[in-house]
Amino acid sequence: MRTYFILALLVLSNSISAQTPEEKLKALNIVLPAPSSPVANYVKFVKTGNLIFLSGHGPAKADGSYITGKLGRDLSIEEGYAAARQTGISLLSTLKAAIGDLSKVKRIVKVLGMVNGTEIFVDQPKVINGFSDLMVAVFADKGRHARSAVGMASLPMNMAVEIEMVVEVED
Structure with missing residues (x-):
């Protein structure tokens, strides 16, 4: 029985790891929105060589507004976590627009x-x-990255978080 259980776990882990990033998003019930336009005089991403530099994104809501407020006063850690996750969805939307297929990601750097x-x-x-x-x-594992997490006195439009990232992609 134990051998069967271990074999079942191996098959399950292989099928999960074989999923594409887009299939994983679907399994997480995440639909990537259309990327938003820049709010000032900049571009949302720059590709140089096999690196994509994504500009700072905030936690955009479906209506185009942002999750706003200060952590430690207006928002809890859990609400901030959700805002950072939402910002990740916005960044993935821009990344997909930049490279066409998220399977081209070699690593979040x-x-x-x-x-x-x-x-x-x-x-x-x-x-x-x-x-x-x-x-x-x-x-x-391609999603594990080097990271800085810093506090700011304020962010544009009073956004709860702003995140930027560098991604290595296949040529």
């Missing part, structure tokens, strides 16, 4: 997570984990 927090808020890593956990769920 570097992430800068900025948290709009009070001067005494110190749980920025717990908030940005909402983004990091999503990248690992979608890309498995």
Whole structure:
């Protein structure tokens, strides 16, 4: 019985790891929205060589507004985590527009997570984990990345978080 159980786990893990990033998004009930337009004089991404540099994105809601407020005053760590996850969805939308197929991702290389927090808020890593956990769920080991999670006195439009990332892609 134990051998059967181990064999079943191996088959299950192989089928999960064989899923494409797009299949994983579907399994997570995530539909990527159309990428938004830049809000100022910049572009959403720049490709140089096999690297894509994605500009800072915020936690956009379906109506085009953002999840706003300061962590430690207006929002809980859990709400910040959800905002960081939502920001990850926005970044994936832009990334897909940039490369066409998320299966081309070789690795999420570097992430800068900025948290709009009070001067005494110190749980920025717990908030940005909402983004990091999503990248690992979608890309498995390719989603593990170097990361900075820092606090900010304010962010544009009072967004709860802003995240930028660098992604290595196949040529």
